[in-house]
Amino acid sequence: MTATAIARSYLFVPANRPERFAKAHASGADRVILDLEDAVSEGDKDRARQLLADYLAAGGTGLVRINATQTRWFEDDVRACLKPGVLGVVLPKAESAAQIAEVAKHLPPEVKVLPLIETAAGMTNVAEIAAARGVERLIFGTVDFRTELGIEGDDQELLFFRSMLVLASRAAGIAAPVDGVTVSISDVDELRAASTRGRRLGFGAKLCIHPAQVAEVNTAYRPTEAQLAWAQRVIDGAKSSPGAFQLDGEMIDAPVITRAADLLRQAGRLPS
Incomplete structure (x- = not known):
């Protein structure tokens, strides 16, 4: 027998676009993230959650990115994640072990939390978050993080912070972290360079925002x-x-x- 291969690619798909769900799963991504947060406008949150529930009831599967603990949608989002088919919960703006506990207490033991580290407070407490019970692996939310800190680049500018996630993950004994998105969908060279950089720094996977990015990410994070x-x-x-x-x-x-x-x-x- 062999162990299950560790996921290398995580593809976002808006939860209010069910016509894209099948394409996302067919992309070759190791995990599909059904997104209730950034990809869905405030006025469409409830409809997106209902579409997600319908999809899960019909046998669909995926990770779910809920809205942050401090938002008014959080509790309804967590309840939606109690349905069969939810493989994990992505928590945005994760900043403390207490937030992880708040999510995990609502979930069955087999459904793990993947905290998004995308704020200064989250980075400051990254070791605590990584070690919290119920955490599967960390995700680096590079776009939001750069915005909050006023960082203009995604390469050497984030080297220290990427290494912090790798170190915290290893110290906590969890899987290597997931690197952030490459926002340029059509620039294959940029995606390849970013994926190779993440792997060399100790990341184990990368977020994708379009199915066209999946194959390149899978190749970069797969041992030859x-x-x-x-x-x-x-x-x-x-x-x-x-x-x-x-x-x-x-x-x-x-x-x-x-x-x-x-x-x-x-x-x-x-x-x-």
Whole structure:
């Protein structure tokens, strides 16, 4: 048997556009986020929630991005997430472990919370949030974060903050975080560079805002066949050679074996 591959791509689709749901699921995205927040105007929140309920009742599935805990839509949104088919709840403007607890207490244990870190307060408390019970993994809301802090770029300008999410996730023992969106839908080179950067920094996945972005993101966050072949040889060697050993002229010890296991786990190839 193999472990389940870790999700690499998360595709947003507005919850008030049910005609797009099937296309989103057919895009190859590992997770579809049915969005009740930013993609839906204030006047359409209730209708979007009802369309979401209808979709779930008909057998639909997905993550749900609810509205923030301090909004008037929060409680109705959380109640909508109690229906079968909800695979997780994305919490915007996550700023404390108490907010995570407020969401998690309404949900069955198998439905986890994915906090969006997109404010200065959220970043300040990122370690606390990552360690909160019920958290599956962190998401970096780069657009809102840059807006609040007055940051003009999405590359080196956010390096420190991206590393904070990676560090907090590892310390909390949860999956590697999800990087923010690339807003340019048609610029493949920009998307590829952003995806490669996120992977190299330690992110495990990326948000997508259009189905056309999914394939590139999946490729960037998927270990190559050469990497997986190397990882399997390391794991096989570790079984027959306890402690440190040599492979292709390189010393293999515990940290390298852990890295090999992580690569196989990402691809769902680690024996259980």
